[in-house]
Amino acid sequence: MSMKKNTANKITVFRMILVPVFLILAYTGKTMFAVAAFVVATASDFLDGYIARKYNQITVFGKFMDPLADKILVLSAMCYFIDIGCMPGWAVAIVLFREFAVSGLRLLAVQDHVVIAAAWSGKIKTGATMVAIIVMMTFRCQAHDIIGTAVIVLTTVYSGIEYFIKNRQVFSNS
Numbered sequence: 001m002s003m004k005k006n007t008a009n010k011i012t013v014f015r016m017i018l019v020p021v022f023l024i025l026a027y028t029g030k031t032m033f034a035v036a037a038f039v040v041a042t043a044s045d046f047l048d049g050y051i052a053r054k055y056n057q058i059t060v061f062g063k064f065m066d067p068l069a070d071k072i073l074v075l076s077a078m079c080y081f082i083d084i085g086c087m088p089g090w091a092v093a094i095v096l097f098r099e100f101a102v103s104g105l106r107l108l109a110v111q112d113h114v115v116i117a118a119a120w121s122g123k124i125k126t127g128a129t130m131v132a133i134i135v136m137m138t139f140r141c142q143a144h145d146i147i148g149t150a151v152i153v154l155t156t157v158y159s160g161i162e163y164f165i166k167n168r169q170v171f172s173n174s
Contacts, residue, residue: 058094121158
């Protein structure tokens with residue numbers, strides 16, 4: 001897959017580059033700088049999607065890498081939270097399960113030349129997760145972590161169930 005060098009794709013690549021920057025800052029105790037890097041990465045997610053749609057810069061690379069960049073960013077933050085004791089591993093396992101299950105569903109659909117577009121619940125899940133991570137990073141290991149974890153898990157489970165219910169015909173076609 002070649003990368004068409006447009007603004008939206010460059011922003012997606014920039015978001016991928018911010019992941020190790022975020023982690024280095026977080027693990028070296030520069031929490032507020034890590035939060036700033038995460039906020040910039042989160043904002044870039046919304047910006048690249050807006051630019052891609054507005055200026056017709058939608059590419060195969062972008063369709064693949066944009067959601068992958070989001071998953072890498074979010075899961076990196078969650079792994080950091082496990083390390084510092086702010087999030088239980090089972091919560092991250094649920095997120096991983098949902099991501100692999102939905103990706104598997106999409107792969108099955110592609111075999112039948114069906115594209116499963118991102119559902120609103122998936123977009124809400126992504127936004128809620130990113131906000132929860134920002135709050136959890138800002139108020140490191142406090143009561144907000146229980147609420148943040150609950151928001152992440154509940155929106156993840158809901159959106160995963162919705163994907164499977166709305167796309168159950170994929171299984172009958174396989």
